[in-house]
Amino acid sequence: MEEIMIALKNIQKELDEQKSEIRKSADKVTERVTQNINKILEEKFLKLQDQHDKLKEKVENQEKRIYFLEKQARQRNVVFFGIEEKESSYDNLQNNIVSFIKKYFNTDIELRDIQEVRRVGKKGDRPRPIIVIFSTLGIKINIMKNKGLLKDTQYYLKEDYPLQVLKKRRELLEQAKIEKEKGNDVRIKYDKLVILKSNNKRSLPTSPENTLTAECQSKNNTNTQAHKKNRTQKSNKPVQRSNSLSEGGIKPSMLNFLVNKNINNTTTEQKNDEKTSSI
Template identity: 35%
Template sequence: MKEEMQQQTAVINENMAITMDKKLKPLVEETASLKKEVHVLKSKIYFLEKDARKNNLILHGVPETETHFSELLAIVTSVLDNVSDKANLNTWDKWEISNAYRIGKKTENKIRPICVTLTLQWRRNELLRNKKYLPENIYVTEDYPKEVLLVRKELKNKLKEELEKGKEGYIAYDRLIIKEKNEKRKRSPTESPNTPNTETRILKNKPKLNKTNSFFRAGSSENNKTQI
């Protein structure tokens, strides 16, 4: 009876396992499909957000004295023109600034940064290249999502470690690019950039042939005939 009970129990367990597998298989496949879709959607959101921020810049340290948008726009334009004057660039027009607003809630004893959206990407890049001309206590950064800011914070520590090892590197958006330092090849003391090679010297020192013009040859032959 014990053996029969064990056999029956084994059969029941096997049947239950088969039944559960049949019921769970569609759920497992659906879950895997949903995970792929979520991954694709996250990638799309990532690139859409990156594209939406590509013309944005964040100005930090600009005194918060404005009361409405037109005053804020005038302040931002003044800061950008200050950079253009010092860097000998074109002054900024209002149409080159699509939007400008303070980030976060207004609090006492704290200056909120300004998110500036520019209409021309090359103007944005131009400002980043000349950010050293910004007024004192004012600086500019690129507009990154929170997730990217966290990643960049971690990458900065790794970059510091790599630089201490004597390597070269930089952070490109949310990636760390590291490369070995290229050692300058020492020129051999016997080599000189101004010394021509043997073949060149031979060609240069080769005596020139005195080629006589066919016109003069013809003339000389006529003279010879006349003399005869």
């Protein structure tokens, strides 16, 4: 009976060892499968990432090209605002624009100088703006140079910017206000903010830092003025004249030099007298 129990225990022990080995082998297989799966997924992810980067670069290049083409397409455009909306046809609108430019800009312009005109936006109470495409860039430049002639009228004109540039210019307006508050003369040219010069005459916005700086400057100015005042008072004191000089007062530096020279001579004579007496 005991032998049977011992045999059963041995069998149970062997079964337990086999179970543990099976579990270990199963864990190893699972680990290897997981590593292989991760490796395959990582390779696929890298390929997808590479494709994504290439597509992103292509999209960016395409956006740049579209932006450049749109900029070139709008290069000869001018947007007119405030012109009454009374035209009944395209020809009528074109003739109105030619008459308007001749009247306010004193420019000899003809229908052949205009490539296209069109109103933009929804029709409402106010007249819609008119986009005018000129046949040459030179005509557009001359018109933009003389836009100040519309200063005292209800009309005005602007560049025809792409939507991206308009958005960028709105963002730059806030930055331009900050620079103007600092006293800088700024201009927005297309989609960039240009600081022309610094205007020191304008007062800076008040702040604790500016107040402390102003107090320090005033103290320095006061100390400087007091120092200058003391110097002028010292220079106004009467200067002793020497009989050996016929004209003019002796400068303080000359007085010091003479006094030091006399003292040195006196001490030298005293030393010589002492030596003589000792002999």
